[in-house]
Amino acid sequence: MLGQSVIILSITKAAHDLLAKKGSIFSDRPRFVMASELALKGMHMLLRPYDARFKLHQRMESQVLNERAAVVYLPFQELESRQLLLDLLKNAGGSGTDCHEYLERTTASIIYALFYGYRLKSASEPVLLAAHAVNHEFDQLAQVGKYLVDSFPVLNNLPSFLAPWKAEAEDHWQRNCALHVGNLQRGLRDRAWNFCKQMGGYLDTQAIEMSPEELALDIGIMADAALDASTGTLYWFLVACVTDDGGFMAEAQFCLDKVVGRDRLPTFEDRPRLPYIDAIVEEVLRWRPAGAAGVPHFTKVGGTYEGYRIPANSVVIANHWAITREEAVFGPDVESFRPSRWLDSINNSGQLRDLPTVGFGYGRRVCPGRHVARNSLWIVIARLLWAFNITPGLSKRGERIEVDSTATTDGLVTKPLRFKATLEPRGEWSRKIILSGCDTQGVAHAEMLDRIGENLAAKSGATGQHSR
Numbered sequence: 255m256l257g258q259s260v261i262i263l264s265i266t267k268a269a270h271d272l273l274a275k276k277g278s279i280f281s282d283r284p285r286f287v288m289a290s291e292l293a294l295k296g297m298h299m300l301l302r303p304y305d306a307r308f309k310l311h312q313r314m315e316s317q318v319l320n321e322r323a324a325v326v327y328l329p330f331q332e333l334e335s336r337q338l339l340l341d342l343l344k345n346a347g348g349s350g351t352d353c354h355e356y357l358e359r360t361t362a363s364i365i366y367a368l369f370y371g372y373r374l375k376s377a378s379e380p381v382l383l384a385a386h387a388v389n390h391e392f393d394q395l396a397q398v399g400k401y402l403v404d405s406f407p408v409l410n411n412l413p414s415f416l417a418p419w420k421a422e423a424e425d426h427w428q429r430n431c432a433l434h435v436g437n438l439q440r441g442l443r444d445r446a447w448n449f450c451k452q453m454g455g456y457l458d459t460q461a462i463e464m465s466p467e468e469l470a471l472d473i474g475i476m477a478d479a480a481l482d483a484s485t486g487t488l489y490w491f492l493v494a495c496v497t498d499d500g501g502f503m504a505e506a507q508f509c510l511d512k513v514v515g516r517d518r519l520p521t522f523e524d525r526p527r528l529p530y531i532d533a534i535v536e537e538v539l540r541w542r543p544a545g546a547a548g549v550p551h552f553t554k555v556g557g558t559y560e561g562y563r564i565p566a567n568s569v570v571i572a573n574h575w576a577i578t579r580e581e582a583v584f585g586p587d588v589e590s591f592r593p594s595r596w597l598d599s600i601n602n603s604g605q606l607r608d609l610p611t612v613g614f615g616y617g618r619r620v621c622p623g624r625h626v627a628r629n630s631l632w633i634v635i636a637r638l639l640w641a642f643n644i645t646p647g648l649s650k651r652g653e654r655i656e657v658d659s660t661a662t663t664d665g666l667v668t669k670p671l672r673f674k675a676t677l678e679p680r681g682e683w684s685r686k687i688i689l690s691g692c693d694t695q696g697v698a699h700a701e702m703l704d705r706i707g708e709n710l711a712a713k714s715g716a717t718g719q720h721s722r
């Protein structure tokens with residue numbers, strides 16, 4: 255809004271002191287009149303004000319995304335990461351390929367199975383293309399400065415014939431809503447357990463009134479947020495591989511060979527003995543935070559911090575890019591991809607050092623999907639490094655196509671620009687294991703989801719029964 259103060263926090267201490275320690279004050283969001291209030295009728299979870307309705311949605315999401323719940327989904331992440339190995343074995347050898355669609359299928363299929371009960375065979379399934387189209391449209395509506403009504407909300411009082419943006423917003427609402435309500439209905443109809451049933455069941459048992467649109471938007475926006483940031487982070491991991499100049503892949507493969515050997519794939523049971531893979535996950539999140547510019551918080555209350563005045567009604571943004579480059583916190587050479595910075599080399603305890611995590615945001619708006627996301631990243635990264643040698647793709651003349659690790663897309667989620675990578679099996683042993691154990695298309699995923707639902711109920715006491 256015109257005349258509004260914007261405060262950008264570029265060091266860990268300030269972001270932590272304000273956004274986390276004073277979370278009760280700094281957890282609001284600024285107004286997005288066009289994108290949030292008009293086009294999504296206030297139902298976009300990421301943009302909701304920090305009020306009682308937001309807290310209700312946070313409780314609903316926490317039911318299915320908390321740390322204990324995240325453990326229950328490991329079998330599905332295990333399944334989809336196996337399929338990824340086979341897809342890449344078939345498609346990414348030789349001169350290489352753009353792996354984005356295979357990474358996206360993997361994360362999307364984990365998400366759509368858990369959220370709606372069905373898997374995705376490719377990244378070009380109509381439901382995913384429709385989600386991309388709607389999200390692209392939404393990104394346009396959320397562009398700062400594009401709509402005058404965002405700067406002067408009073409313009410919203412004009413009648414519709416003088417306010418053409420209202421029809422544009424309504425049009426988007428119809429499409430966005432149809433997509434997410436359609437997915438909700440499909441999830442509720444599906445015979446397998448899924449988030450739609452679990453979250454619908456929560457509303458029923460708590461006797462909470464909620465329209466199908468509001469529930470559908472909660473689940474749908476959560477799925478969109480999950481997909482983009484998770485795929486983007488995995489894609490950045492591949493950039494780190496094809497630009498590896500510090501030997502982190504060799505180090506990881508040494509650890510994997512020692513702990514796992516060459517007769518089987520790494521599993522989640524190996525995780526306590528593979529801290530280096532966790533260090534890689536943390537380093538990708540630091541080196542290329544998916545939301546590099548940060549997501550704006552907002553405070554209605556004024557105050558001071560370390561001698562600086564913070565006016566009431568200020569936008570407060572943690573600049574993730576600057577914060578992840580703080581040498582005083584992360585050590586020297588912050589521009590380089592160095593997983594070892596996360597490891598406790600002094601005590602050699604095998605534990606990760608207690609460095610601040612930035613990529614999932616701060617305080618009461620911290621990403622609720624971070625536990626699920628970390629588990630997906632871990633198993634995919636462990637298995638890719640165990641199975642393949644990863645190098646830049648080749649041109650038609652057989653020359654390596656160097657990848658620029660700083661070339662990114664614009665937008666809330668910053669992804670690498672498209673590039674080619676070559677993934678060759680590390681040996682006949684890994685090729686054989688992928689070919690014999692990674693075709694998962696015939697797996698009875700509905701039974702798997704039902705078991706996940708039962709395990710979740712056993713942990714939380716809440717069932718996925720619903721009357722919607």
Ligand code: HEM
Nearest residue numbers: 300479480483484487544545549614615616619621623627
């Ligand atoms: C590597 C993957 C991911 C990254 C890097 C990421 C990052 C973020 C960031 C930076 C925020 C904003 C935090 C803030 O305002 O301070 C956020 C919010 C959010 N994320 Fe994630 N996320 C990831 C995966 C996921 C997953 C898997 C889910 C769901 C299953 C999810 C659901 C959400 C939701 C619903 C919000 C809105 C929270 C709010 O406004 O209170 N994200 N995420």
